[in-house]
Every structure is written in C-alpha cells, then in structure tokens.
Amino acid sequence: MTVYPQEFKLNCAKIGHFIYGISMRIGSTALANYTNCNDQYSNCPGTLFVSITIKIRYTVNITWNGMAVSSGSISQSTTGDQMYQCALNNPSGADRTRTLTINVPDTAPSSLTEVLLLHFLMYL
Numbered sequence: 544m545t546v547y548p549q550e551f552k553l554n555c556a557k558i559g560h561f562i563y564g565i566s567m568r569i570g571s572t573a574l575a576n577y578t579n580c581n582d583q584y585s586n587c588p589g590t591l592f593v594s595i596t597i598k599i600r601y602t603v604n605i606t607w608n609g610m611a612v613s614s615g616s617i618s619q620s621t622t623g624d625q626m627y628q629c630a631l632n633n634p635s636g637a638d639r640t641r642t643l644t645i646n647v648p649d650t651a652p653s654s655l656t657e658v659l660l661l662h663f664l665m666y667l
C-alpha cells in the first residue's frame with residue numbers, strides 16, 4: 544500500500560563570507576529566495592551551525608502527494624523525476640549552484656515516517 548503524502552526536507556548550507564543571497568528551487572519554481580543576507584545582522588532565516596566557519600543552513604519542507612510537489616503555498620505538478628536546485632549569490636566573487644535530481648519510483652514508499660533529507664553544501 545502506498546501512503547501519501549510523502550514529506551522531505553531540502554537543506555542548503557553556506558560556508559564562509561557574511562554577505563550573500565541564497566535561493567532554493569524545484570525546476571524553475573522558487574521555493575525560497577533570500578537576498579542581501581548579512582550574517583552579522585542575522586537578517587535571513589538560516590540556522591547557524593558552526594560559527595567559526597560561518598556555516599549557515601536553510602531548510603524548506605516539501606510534500607509530494609504523488610501528483611504534485613508543494614512547499615508552503617507553492618505547488619508544482621510533477622509525476623516524474625524532480626530536479627532541485629540551491630543557488631548561492633556571492634556579491635564579492637563567484638556564485639555557486641548545486642542541482643540534485645530525485646528519481647521518483649513508480650510507487651512511493653509505504654512508510655509514514657520515512658523522511659528524505661536533501662543536502663547541498665556550498666563554499667563561498
């Protein structure tokens with residue numbers, strides 16, 4: 544028996560530099576977009592992991608009901624593989640983008656408690 548919805552988390556972590564922008568997407572749909580982040584003022588909602596390296600994590604909760612992927616008020620129809628992207632804007636240097644494709648099985652796992660964590664780690 545397939546149990547819906549399936550829930551998972553998309554995590555993007557940034558290491559280094561205080562000033563940046565970060566966004567998370569599924570396909571071309573933005574799930575989160577934070578600009579002009581400055582870790583010295585904590586003006587973006589990331590979670591500090593390691594203060595000495597300025598490692599900050601951003602998390603988006605995602606639900607898949609077999610037909611659509613949603614996060615908060617954003618919903619995108621998808622029955623096939625899902626492409627997630629985390630993009631980091633570095634105003635003082637090179638930008639970073641990481642892409643991850645999830646191959647969707649023919650049927651979803653049957654566990655209510657299964658949680659998939661998608662991690663992106665980017666250095667500035």
